[in-house]
Amino acid sequence: MSEDTKAAMQQRVDRIRIFRDELAALERNQVLVLSEDQQAATRDYHDSLLQRLVETYDVDTTDAQKKLSLGMQVASLLGALALAISVFFLFFQYWGAFSTIQQIGILLTAPLLMLVCCVVVADREATGYFAKVLALITFACFVLNISVLGRIYNITPSDGAFFVWGVLAFLLAYCCNVRLLLVAGIVCIGGLLAARVGAWSGIYWVDFGARPENFLPVAVLLFALPFVLASFHRGFTGFTGFLAIYRVFGLIAFFVPVLILSYWGSASYLTISNDVVEVLYQVIGFAVSAALIAVGVKRGLNDVVNTANTFFILFLYTKIYSWWWDLMPKYLFFLLVGLVALLLLFVFKRLRSTTWGEPQSVLS
Amino acid sequence: MKRLLTSKALIAGVVLILSTNLIVIRGALGNRAGNPDARLELTERELSLNSGLLRENSGIGLRLNVQHSYRTDESWLDASKLKALGFRVPTGRTEWEMQRWAEKQLPRSVYIVLEFDGAAHGAAVEAARAQLEESKRILAADPDNKTFQNRIESNQKSLERLTITASRLYSVDVGPDPQALRSQYRDRSRYIIAPGLVRPYYIIDDQKRPKLVGAIQRIHVTTIHVPYEHRNAIDSLLPRDSYNALLLRPPRYKVTLAYGSRYEPWVESIEALEKVE
Numbered sequence: 001m002s003e004d005t006k007a008a009m010q011q012r013v014d015r016i017r018i019f020r021d022e023l024a025a026l027e028r029n030q031v032l033v034l035s036e037d038q039q040a041a042t043r044d045y046h047d048s049l050l051q052r053l054v055e056t057y058d059v060d061t062t063d064a065q066k067k068l069s070l071g072m073q074v075a076s077l078l079g080a081l082a083l084a085i086s087v088f089f090l091f092f093q094y095w096g097a098f099s100t101i102q103q104i105g106i107l108l109t110a111p112l113l114m115l116v117c118c119v120v121v122a123d124r125e126a127t128g129y130f131a132k133v134l135a136l137i138t139f140a141c142f143v144l145n146i147s148v149l150g151r152i153y154n155i156t157p158s159d160g161a162f163f164v165w166g167v168l169a170f171l172l173a174y175c176c177n178v179r180l181l182l183v184a185g186i187v188c189i190g191g192l193l194a195a196r197v198g199a200w201s202g203i204y205w206v207d208f209g210a211r212p213e214n215f216l217p218v219a220v221l222l223f224a225l226p227f228v229l230a231s232f233h234r235g236f237t238g239f240t241g242f243l244a245i246y247r248v249f250g251l252i253a254f255f256v257p258v259l260i261l262s263y264w265g266s267a268s269y270l271t272i273s274n275d276v277v278e279v280l281y282q283v284i285g286f287a288v289s290a291a292l293i294a295v296g297v298k299r300g301l302n303d304v305v306n307t308a309n310t311f312f313i314l315f316l317y318t319k320i321y322s323w324w325w326d327l328m329p330k331y332l333f334f335l336l337v338g339l340v341a342l343l344l345l346f347v348f349k350r351l352r353s354t355t356w357g358e359p360q361s362v363l364s
Numbered sequence: 365m366k367r368l369l370t371s372k373a374l375i376a377g378v379v380l381i382l383s384t385n386l387i388v389i390r391g392a393l394g395n396r397a398g399n400p401d402a403r404l405e406l407t408e409r410e411l412s413l414n415s416g417l418l419r420e421n422s423g424i425g426l427r428l429n430v431q432h433s434y435r436t437d438e439s440w441l442d443a444s445k446l447k448a449l450g451f452r453v454p455t456g457r458t459e460w461e462m463q464r465w466a467e468k469q470l471p472r473s474v475y476i477v478l479e480f481d482g483a484a485h486g487a488a489v490e491a492a493r494a495q496l497e498e499s500k501r502i503l504a505a506d507p508d509n510k511t512f513q514n515r516i517e518s519n520q521k522s523l524e525r526l527t528i529t530a531s532r533l534y535s536v537d538v539g540p541d542p543q544a545l546r547s548q549y550r551d552r553s554r555y556i557i558a559p560g561l562v563r564p565y566y567i568i569d570d571q572k573r574p575k576l577v578g579a580i581q582r583i584h585v586t587t588i589h590v591p592y593e594h595r596n597a598i599d600s601l602l603p604r605d606s607y608n609a610l611l612l613r614p615p616r617y618k619v620t621l622a623y624g625s626r627y628e629p630w631v632e633s634i635e636a637l638e639k640v641e
Contacts, residue, residue, distance in 0.1 A: 089420060096422030099592045108385050115377045142381060146388065151423075152591075153392035154628050156559055156584045164384045168377060175373045202450065203470040204561055210470055266467055 009057040016046050017061070072129055077180065080133040084140030091144055103152060107145040114138035122176060135172040139181055142168050159205045162192040179241055186249045190218045201269065212257030213269050219257075222250030244303040251292070251304065255311040258285045263318070285315045297351070313344065395624035402552045402623040404480050407615035407637070410531045413601060414587055424590040424598065426619065426631070429531035430478055431488070432580055441538065441578035446564050449474050449540055449578070453564075459574050463566045471561035471581045475627065477537040477549050478556040478583075484534035485526075492523040521612075528612055535580050538562055542627060559584045559627050588621070588629050597634040 023042075026032040034042065053059050060066040087110070095103055115138045122131035146161050166188030173181035191208070194215045198208035208214045226243040258281050261268050265277030289312035296304030320340065324333050414425035447453050449472055454465055479485075496519040503512040533556075539545045542557045549555035560583040569575045590598065597617050620632040 092421045092423065094422055096424060096592070096595070103592075104385075104389070108381070111381050112378060115374065115381070119371075119374045138377075145381070146384060149385065149388050149392075151425075151587075152589050153388070153395070154585045154588050154630055155388070155392060156626070156628060164380060168380055171373060171377055171380070202472065204473045207470050271468070 009053050010059045013050060013053055013059045013061055016050065020046070076129040076133050080136035080180075083133065083137050087137060087140050088144055091148070095148070100152060104149070107148055111138055111141035111145050114141050118172070118176065128176065131176050132178045135176040135178050135181060139165075139169055139172055139184060157206065159192050159195040159199075162188040162195070166192065173242075179245060182242055182245050183249070186222065186246070190215070190222065190249070190253060193218045193221070210267065211269055212260045212267055215253045215257045219250050219252075219254035222246050222253055225250070244301075247301065248303050248307050251307040251311070255285065255289065255307075255314075258288070259311070259314065259318070262315070263322070282315070282319065286312070289315060309348075316340065316344075391626070392628070395626040395628045396622075396630060398625065400552070400622035400624055401546065401627060402556045403632070404553055404556065404621055405618055406480065406533070406621050407618045409529055409615050410480070410533045411588065411619050411621065413598065424595050425587045426590060428583065428586045428588060428629075429533065430583060430586075431484075431531055431534045439575075439577045440536070441562070441580070443576045445538065446562075446576065446578045449538065449562060451564055451578075453576065462574070462576065466564050466566035466576065469564050471563040474538045474540060474560060474562045475542040475545055475557050476535050476560045476562075476580060476583060477539075477545055478558060479534050479536040479549075480554050480556070481532040482534070482536070482554055484536050485532040488534075489523070489526050492519065492526050495519050496523055524612055528614060538578070538580070556623055556629075557627055558623065558629075585628060588631060590631055590634065594631050594634045597636040600636075 023032070023034070027034075050061055054061060060069050091106070095106075098106065114134055118131055118134035118138050121134055122128065125131060143165055146164065149155070150157065150161070166185045169181045169185030169188055172178060173185055194217075195205040195208040197214040197217055198211055199205050201211070203211065223246070226246045229246070230243065262278050262281035262285055265274030265281075268274075268277045268281075270277050270280075289308045292308035293305055293312065296302070296306075296308060317337070317340075320337060324336065328336075410429055411426040412429060414427045443453050451469060451472065454462070457465065496516065499512050499516045499519050503509055503516060506512070537545065537549070538560075542559075545557050546555075549557070561581040562578050563581050564576055564578050566574060566576055601616060615637060617634055617636050619634050621629055622632050623629050
């Protein structure tokens with residue numbers, strides 16, 4: 001079963017619950033009173049629909065069920081992470097007792113076996129939790145496979161490993177709707193691209209992090225990708241949260257390097273004075289985060305607004321710290337920090353009321 | 365219901381896993397095919413048991429110990445060598461500008477020549493011996509000099525370490541082209557060519573003069589896996605503890621180490637050496 005379809009069906013169930021609550025409120029206030037026939041028809045229709053959705057998609061119809069589902073999600077995430085780590089430790093505990101051929105056999109068989117198990121379980125299990133766990137273990141087994149092969153044969157480390165890990169992570173993320181694997185895929189492929197950008201300028205790939213600007217093309221690509229993928233995602237009734245993950249990681253890949261460069265100009269490719277580099281990136285940081293808040297508000301992209309907002313505040317507070325920490329007594333410094341926070345609160349409140357509108361406009 | 369986890373995805377995953385393994389193993393076997401680029405008989409001095417491994421790791425690795433012999437006043441890794449490696453060394457700049465230029469540089473991928481038990485090691489031993497003799501001479505002239513009494517002891521230890529336990533593998537040259545280096549260092553039982561990284565530094569040398577030098581930042585493969593079939597000779601030496609490395613004792617095993625066409629090493633054999641009490 002496709003998890004994204006399940007999410008869409010869960011939304012339908014939630015809408016039915018909200019509709020019933022609101023209808024009851026309207027009836028209590030004598031605003032809208034359905035006839036008994038209409039009430040019965042509506043109730044029967046929704047009851048049969050809910051029963052069908054529960055049987056087919058294992059959706060939650062009550063608050064208690066939803067809370068339990070959340071607990072199951074957390075348990076499956078923790079379980080998957082723990083099992084993936086245990087795969088590493090299990091292998092390293094015993095690999096010294098095997099010949100090279102046996103080691104390679106185990107390393108190759110493990111991800112293949114887990115992949116097959118993942119497919120079989122995903123076919124048979126309605127909730128998808130166990131398939132997600134198996135998808136994460138498959139990925140962990142493949143990472144172990146390639147990294148240990150490199151160790152067995154004393155191979156010079158290569159960024160090519162990130163490519164194949166990233167491809168498998170994306171494949172499993174889209175097959176089993178696992179957001180954690182989407183993040184893993186983004187990190188692997190993003191790291192690979194940044195390493196290649198660094199390699200084009202003559203540095204060895206391992207040192208790609210030493211020039212934070214290597215991440216900027218990756219950031220642009222990640223941020224632009226959801227606009228390209230939107231139609232593909234719509235074709236599958238939307239992978240829940242996938243597009244937001246691309247955008248958020250695009251913004252992180254942009255703002256973190258800018259933040260680093262705004263205080264560590266010597267890490268830049270630019271050959272101008274370090275002080276000028278730092279001021280330049282500080283201005284870029286403030287301007288882009290403010291602009292993205294505006295874009296996010298305009299286009300209704302909450303993830304963009306929240307991430308840009310976080311970095312705007314981060315830029316502001318790091319700047320305040322570098323300006324004032326040594327200049328003034330601590331009570332005054334924290335007083336000013338508090339006042340700035342209140343000022344920001346006031347600005348965001350104004351922004352919220354003017355852009356998202358008053359309650360009546362929401363209702364209308 | 366749109367099911368994405370289809371047989372196509374399964375096939376794609378299987379093909380990805382199998383083809384990646386095939387490429388990696390083929391490349392590794394290709395490295396070992398034909399005559400090795402270098403084959404040396406090293407000992408525990410050059411290949412110590414990797415004490416950095418976790419307790420919960422049953423695999424054995426040997427750490428390649430390389431001495432970087434150059435000193436600031438006689439560095440062979442100088443500005444002209446850095447230029448040959450592709451660093452665009454500026455000319456006619458002020459000291460501050462050169463310092464800033466060097467700070468901006470990141471390591472470059474190069475090939476490093478490692479010499480085993482050759483002139484570099486001989487020079488290091490001679491230098492240690494000369495230092496000891498010099499300390500003895502000064503102490504003979506001034507027998508109550510406490511500083512030189514202690515210095516003789518430390519000089520003695522340095523010399524013993526160099527002749528008994530220290531690695532005899534020294535980095536002696538670098539270059540961008542491994543074949544050009546091999547044609548220069550033809551003895552395959554004495555010279556290893558290994559990929560690594562070099563970066564420039566702007567330093568003040570012993571004569572207080574600013575100077576541009578290069579430094580080997582890393583050799584890519586320094587932990588060498590010991591396959592199961594070769595671990596008998598060193599199994600008895602486990603558990604590995606880092607304190608043992610500090611003991612002055614003769615090497616306990618010798619290793620035949622080969623480097624292949626991709627300049628990646630592997631262990632050909634390990635033999636236990638006779639115990640010297």
